[in-house]
Amino acid sequence: MQKKESAKKKKQVQPASVWFRLLSFVIDLFIAVNIIGWPLAKRLSDSLAENFHATTTTALLALLTFFYFVLFERFVGATIGMAITKISISGQNTLSSAFLRNCYLIPFFPLNLLILIEPIALLGWKKRLLERWTDSTYERVVA
Amino acid sequence: MKQKWIMASAIIIGLFILAQLFSLGAQDDIKNGNVAVIPVQGTIVATGESGVFQDSVVSSDEVLELIDKATRDPRIKAIVFEINSPGGSAVASDEVGQAIKAIDLPTVAHIREVGASGGYWIASTTDYIVANRMSMTGSIGVIASFLDFSGFIERYNVSYERFVSGEYKDLGTPFRKVTNEERDIFQEKLDMIHDYFIQEVYENRHLSKDDESYELITSGSFFLGVEAYNLGLVDELGGQVQVQEHLAQVLGEEAVFVRFETEKSLFDILSGDVRISLIPQSPLLLQ
DSSP states (O other): OHHHHHHHHHOOEEEOOHHHHHHHHHHHHHIIIIIITHHHHHHHHHHHHTTOOOHHHHHHHHHHHHHHHHHIIIIISSOHHHHHTTEEEEEOOOHHHHHHHTGGGSOSTTGGGHHHHHHHHHHHHSSOHHHHHHTEEEEEEOO | OHHHHHHHHHHHHHHHHHHHHHHHHGGGGSOOOSEEEEEEESEEESSOOOOTTSOOEEEHHHHHHHHHHHHHOTTOOEEEEEEEEOOEEHHHHHHHHHHHHTOOSOEEEEEEEEEETHHHHHHHTSSEEEEOTTOEEEOOOOBOOOOOOHHHHHHTTOOOOOOOSSTTTTTTOTTSOOOHHHHHHHHHHHHHHHHHHHHHHHHHTTOOTTSTTHHHHTTTOEEEHHHHHHHTSOSEEOOHHHHHHHHHHHHTSOOOEEEOOOOOOHHHHHHGGGOOOOSOOOSSEEO
16 A cells, blocks of 8 residues: 555646647547547538538537537546656646636537637747636646 | 446447437438539639639539539439539530430529529530520630730840740740730631631521621620520520429429539638639630
8 A cells, every 4th residue: 555655646747748749649540530429420421422511510510529628638637648748637627617718629610710729829938828727737647 | 447448338339329229310422303404613714723812713624523423313313504604625525415415304494693604505516505595605716815924034134945845845835925826826727726616616506697686696796684685695694493394394394403512622612712824724725
């Protein structure tokens, strides 16, 4: 028991680098769109193949991705991609903060503009704008 | 740890069920209709070149692809070409025109604001043309132009060193004056394209070249919809309602429109309203 606790204490964390975060995001996107969202993704590809407008399907798929991030971050503490890349959230992690932190995935104006702003903020400040607002940080275990 | 696994599994299952429900709810994406509406809007070019610094363009590649999709769709019984174009490349207009002629279904051209030159060439290949009475149409002529920079470079003491193999290889270069002979060559090519254009329109519209209106129609002048109607260049004056009524008559059932369009990329959407024309395009334009 004591050993376990001392090992826990030794864990060193630091803000996750942009590359690890990108890798984690790509993994999550793949899971959310191609595995969990498979019924919608199939409908989307069918619609596009037949040249029909797929605005509704695209929006629903984006919403599903949004729920994936919110629920995993809030109730599991990390998404699957984050768990693989050893990233976790520190700071505020309530349902409302998870909602706010991921609202860039909501495909409606003006929230959809955040999808352009967030990467710029991440590159500039090493932290997304919504992370700053929700007072939370994505950290990675390094040792 | 075990609790996290349970929670993660519950979220995955829950979201998958939600995706299924969303999928059923997204049925409205597949629109039902029996008449395909294909927009032909902007300058007609052969391949897509739209961008921030260019006018709105429509490529023949894009229109041909949409025609192919519409004709392969078993629900589609007629095709409407919604034309709003001042013309463009002769080759691209001809490509679209030939593709329309090969369609087995009834076709209608709906000229809204402008259906001139290459735009009219395309319209003439359809079975029926409906135009707004104030729309601009006709303009059956060919234009070619380029800027002559020879005076400009001379003023700045820059000379054009000409190395050609083949006397007319640099025909149309903006760095020297065009000779009379070269002018004749250009004119000859333009006249040839003009002849093709006239021939196409007269054949498609079943007009007679002996008619007294021949000179006027082929002068390159544009006509208002109402004038074009009187000259036999359009079949009916009106808009979407008239197109719908005509098709209902032809098909013997209600005409329900479904738009066939190419999906726009995020960049297209963002740059859509700030397009300006800076660079003159292809020298041989039906504009």
